Amino acid sequence: MGFYLNSVFPFAGYQEMESDVYFVDKSLLVCELVPALGKRNRYFCITRPRRFGKSVMANMVGAFFEKDVDGRSLFADLAIAKEDIYEKHLNKHNVIYIDFSKIPEKLDDYQSYIDRISDGIKQDFLQAYPELKFDKDMAVWDILFYVFQKTNDKFIFVMDEWDAVFQLPFVTEDNKKEYLLFLKTLLKDQVYVELAYMTGVLPIAKYSDGSELNMFVEYSMATRAKFSEYFGFLDSEVDKLYETYLSVEQKPKITREDLRIWYDGYFTKSGNRIYNPRSVVCALTDNELANYWTSSGTYDSVFTYIKNNVAEVREDLPLLFAGETVRSDIQEYAATAMQLNTKDEIYSAMVVYGLLTYENGCVSIPNKELKDSFANTMKKEESLGYIYNLARESIKMVNATLAGDIKTMAEILKFAHDTESPIFSYNSEIELSAVVNLVYLAARNEYRVEREDKAGEGYVDFIFYPECKSADAFILELKIDSTPEEAIQQIRDKNYVLRFKGKLGEKPKYTGKVLAVGISYDKKTKVHSCKVEVLE
Structure with a gap:
């Protein structure tokens, strides 16, 4: 058991989540992944807004597949245990688990950041395969290929928050290119890769020109139906959580309708409407309705996106706030442009980050939690002109x-x-x-x-x-x-x-x-x- 290779971290992370009173079983995601093991189309990139369960599911995937842990205590009572693949694949694979958002103290340059990951993987392999006696100065991908060549062992890569590096203050444009090359060399067309499961907020196309990581198939909430039921909570799942809430809360203050009004309303390509999972769990845990999600990160400010084109977007704000939809050509690749100048670029970014939802060519505000965020913007931003004046x-x-x-x-x-x-x-x-x-x-x-x-x-x-x-x-x-x-x-x-x-x-x-x-x-x-x- 190493720091990256067959690590205890995904097991411990999922165990913590499963023990929560408001846990939702999404273990059948594994059934979507098993058919791809060892196949050409074995590269998955799942992109969702923050706090929509990406890390929970990454931990679940790692905990299910990886050796050196006994996952029966976690999975025996979950839906996946009833499937034919359960016994065959539970804790039968080597897993390399990387959380790219984990940064050690006093780290302030890209090379140290990536060397920490690369050197950590090398150290794990030196300990796991002492009999092979390979040179620790070899590149990490050369070591992995050498291990495969000698043992025929393959590896499942589970990579959480793949895009976190792009938000680090010390990462330059050249560093970003180096990082993409690192991932490409580590993963693309490598025979030792049994499966690659990657999560993030931002689709690959926003950073890659299409060649570095084009082996991945990307699954976003707005544009791809596959995997849509595994991120966010479905109506039926919130029903069960609410039943639990009524059974454990002595003086419940929240109605089932409250949860729908506050946290529902995100559309997926499959046609499902889903709830913000973090907000639902926090509300039930605290026995209080509040803006749990929109106050938890720098990317949740409406004005962050509209400030470069207040004049055009301003005309849509009253309609959006009134519950109407606004037509938009969502282009997810534009969401991280340094300057979001057109309405479509702005709305694309807001959909990617979860401030708007997208359905049938139109964007809208999904729920009360987000409407409150829009309301705060309209009440405090003088550059919105007449909207600001009317709000006053x-x-x-x-x-x-x-x-x-x-x-x-x-x-x-x-x-x-x-x-x-x-x-x-x-x-x-x-x-x-x-x-x-x-x-x-x-x-x-x-x-x-x-x-x-x-x-x-x-x-x-x-x-x-x-x-x-x-x-x-x-x-x-x-x-x-x-x-x-x-x-x-x-x-x-x-x-x-x-x-x-x-x-x-x-x-x-x-x-x-x-x-x-x-x-x-x-x-x-x-x-x-x-x-x-x-x-x-």
């Missing part, structure tokens, strides 16, 4: 609505319309709803805002659910070329207020007043009209 006005709009001050409400909506943005042409309710999202942006601090939510006998445009159950709630209906009175009448006729009533025999979920808010816009007169009534 939103506090007045919320207070005016709760007070029934329809004059102030109409003035703020007119202020929105008087901007020069083409989105404020109000040719449809979609555009009007985008404006409403902006002028009520501040409400998201104290309300859960749902658009086109099922209520009573139909779908209401907006429902504002207060976080404080004793606060006033409000239901908002929009009308073009109509009147606010008709909007309120629709709220009453379709009994939308039932959304705030508990089930028969239960106490109401909300004890404050429920307000009916009607907003209309006349395209000819360009006049906004508002009305607020208390629903009984």
Whole structure:
């Protein structure tokens, strides 16, 4: 057992994860890999946003295949144990496990970084094959070939965070080329490679010109269906986790619907919708809904991506925030360009890093956790112009609505319309709803805002659910070329207020007043009209 060769690290890492009360069994991934052992198409690169289970699965793959550990204690009760391949392959292979994100203390140059890995592998082989007496000054790939030649032993390579090196401050452009050459020489067309399983955030095409690592088939969330069910949580898996949560939490504060609203919404090429796994587990563990993922890394700032092209992207932000989709040609290779200048480049990067999701040629914001990140950007970045100004006005709009001050409400909506943005042409309710999202942006601090939510006998445009159950709630209906009175009448006729009533025999979920808010816009007169009534 060495530091890289048949290391204890993947076993220990997966054991720690499996012991968690909110563990999800994804062990059937192994079934996707076994048919490729020793075959020409044996190179896999899985790319996903941060915290979508890449390292967990890399640890699982290493723990399952590698010799020198007994994996039965880990896998006997998992789905893979029922498969025919289980006995044949469990702990029967040599595994070289490399986590490229692991950096020792005081390391500040690329050569030391890569020498540490290369020398570590050499040292492991000197200990594992003392009878071969090879020269330690040989290149690591020459040693591996020599071992194969003498013993016929092959090796599974499990490489986690392959792209971490590109984010290191001391790595130069020449170093990046050297690194790609290192991986190519180590892996490409080498007979000692039984399988290569590699993970990262960034697809290879962003760094390679296509020749160095073109033996890998890349599997991203947006563009490839294979492996999609193994990264992120499916609806059925969250159902089971929630059952566990209810059984272990004495005073559960989270509903199943809360998890969907906050953390669901990522589309995969296979058509599945998946949840952010880190956020789900953290929320259930803490018994609290929060932005666990978007506050955990430097690449999670919306403004990081849009700052080079605020003018173009600015027009899309209200639509995205309103829950609409925006057409985009996703080009994943562009995501790490030094300058993200076009909308497609910007949206491509945001999809790769998980800030947007992609389906059928369109991008959208997947869930509340990400909407909060967009909201923070719109409220604090003055370069966003009218969006920033409207966001600042939103506090007045919320207070005016709760007070029934329809004059102030109409003035703020007119202020929105008087901007020069083409989105404020109000040719449809979609555009009007985008404006409403902006002028009520501040409400998201104290309300859960749902658009086109099922209520009573139909779908209401907006429902504002207060976080404080004793606060006033409000239901908002929009009308073009109509009147606010008709909007309120629709709220009453379709009994939308039932959304705030508990089930028969239960106490109401909300004890404050429920307000009916009607907003209309006349395209000819360009006049906004508002009305607020208390629903009984």
